[in-house]
Amino acid sequence: MPDDSSDLTQGRARGGVALPDSTRSPWWRLGVRLLLAVGIFVVTVLIVYVDRGAYRDANDPPFFGVNLVDAVYYATVTLSTTGYGDIAPVSAHARLVNAFVVTPLRIAFLVLLIGTTLEVLASQGREMYRVARWRKKMTQHVVVIGYGTKGRAAVDTLVNNGHDREAIVVVDPGGAALQEAHADGLAVVTGDATRQDVLRRAGVGNASQVIITTDRDDSNVLATLTVRQLNPEVWIVASAREQENVALMRQSGADSVITSSDAVGRLLGLSSLSPTLGQVMEDLLTYGEGLEVAERELLVSEVGRPPQSLPDQVIAVVRDEKVYRYFDPVVTLLARGDRLIVVRPAKELPWAPRPGTHDEELAAEE
Structure with missing residues (x-):
């Protein structure tokens, strides 16, 4: 692939x-809340329709009972708190069901809709603020x-x-x-x-x-x-x-x-000709263990010394933004402003300290 x-x-x-x-998308949360709102609506419709004989439609007297369309209509106006009053429970148990079941459902329905709207608006506002602050810094x-x-x-x-x-x-x-x-x-x-x-x-x-x-x-x-x-x-x-x-x-x-x-081809060829050399090259390219290639500043104590005499294994010197191999006559002696390309342990060891990482004075260019 x-x-x-x-x-x-x-x-x-x-x-x-x-x-x-780290949190989910506000649109995912919006979808979940809409599904919950639909669930509350369906439950309310079923409550009314199952007990339809206990409800009266004022627009169709003197008959009692409502059909499925009336149940949907009643659930809509009840959950939205519109409450036209043309359909109403007439039996005691239906009124109790409305008081202790339908009313909590209506409150939950309103909390879902209002809370979701406010949360989406707030989330968008927070995201716009985060992006604006991110751009500034x-x-x-x-x-x-x-x-x-x-x-x-x-x-x-x-x-x-x-x-x-x-x-x-x-x-x-x-x-x-x-x-x-x-x-x-x-x-x-x-x-x-x-x-x-x-x-x-x-x-x-x-x-x-x-x-x-x-x-x-x-x-x-x-x-x-x-x-x-x-x-x-x-x-x-x-x-x-x-x-x-x-x-x-x-x-x-x-x-x-x-x-x-x-x-990749050169690494494959080296590993074929010399498996040990291939292992060393892989070690240099892998972070965290074994050896690593790094760039560091020159220390004051290292000024005037040849690259080969330093504790680190210097392989190149950067001077005036040009890279010289450690054996190049131009960098026979190190000078202020030089930077060193070294091979060193990926993690500092007691017998192999890492110069430049212990608050030593750096030889910045004058």
């Missing part, structure tokens, strides 16, 4: 922002386009590395993706991410990063072009199924392009 459930070229803008909610967030397998994995990686779920917005046209994203506590914009109005709802203009993970390269290219048009400064990471489309995505404005098919 496809790697992702989203297909942006076939989607359409259907709604606005949908924030995750949503800046420097991450927009994830496509919530299939790759999208969920990207979100998991962000969250596991300390990113706030409230600062992640999912854009996907599928109803299934909306349910899954809400279950994960994420805000969702349902619609086609190649449309500017949909991306504006997601706050792309104020986003710090956009991750594009749909299952089609043409959709990814269109989404990349649209995002770059709305926010020329945002960092865009896009996935590509085929290597031949990488250059096109970069030309469209993607800062980083990950080729899923080639990456």
Whole structure:
């Protein structure tokens, strides 16, 4: 089956922002209450019709008794408190039934209708307020386009590395993706991410990063072009199924392009040639156990030292936004402002402390 459930070229803008909610939809509650109201009405009709001989229709004297139509009419005017009085109980037991059974049913019926109306209006008002407040504070967030397998994995990686779920917005046209994203506590914009109005709802203009993970390269290219048009400064990471489309995505404005098919193929080849090497690569790509690849700031105590002498296994140095391998002569000695790409334990161990996580002084660039 496809790697992702989203297909942006076939989607359409259907709604606005949908924030995750632990309760059921107000429309679901409305449906339940309407069913209860119908049930109360049916019970009232049956009570009157079964005991129809104890009722009198003033419009048809001197005959006693009512038919099914009269029972429906009586239940309607009674539950709605209209009470024309043309049909009335005449026997003692019928009046008792009206006093102790029909009257509570009428009260319950009115409470259901009035309460439901107020709740729906209040729920809509609360939702509009939540969305408005969310829009005001949503800046420097991450927009994830496509919530299939790759999208969920990207979100998991962000969250596991300390990113706030409230600062992640999912854009996907599928109803299934909306349910899954809400279950994960994420805000969702349902619609086609190649449309500017949909991306504006997601706050792309104020986003710090956009991750594009749909299952089609043409959709990814269109989404990349649209995002770059709305926010020329945002960092865009896009996935590509085929290597031949990488250059096109970069030309469209993607800062980083990950080729899923080639990456999987290389891992399969490495695992075939060297099972142990394949295990190490899988370990690096799996969060939470074993090894991990991370980026951290340089410490004051590390300034002027060669990368190979640090406690962490440094594999690259970021200087002036350029990446240098640890053996590159340009980074023979570390300088203020450098950032380190390291391989370290996924969880800190007593014999392998994690520099930069114990309130050490950072060597910020002067």
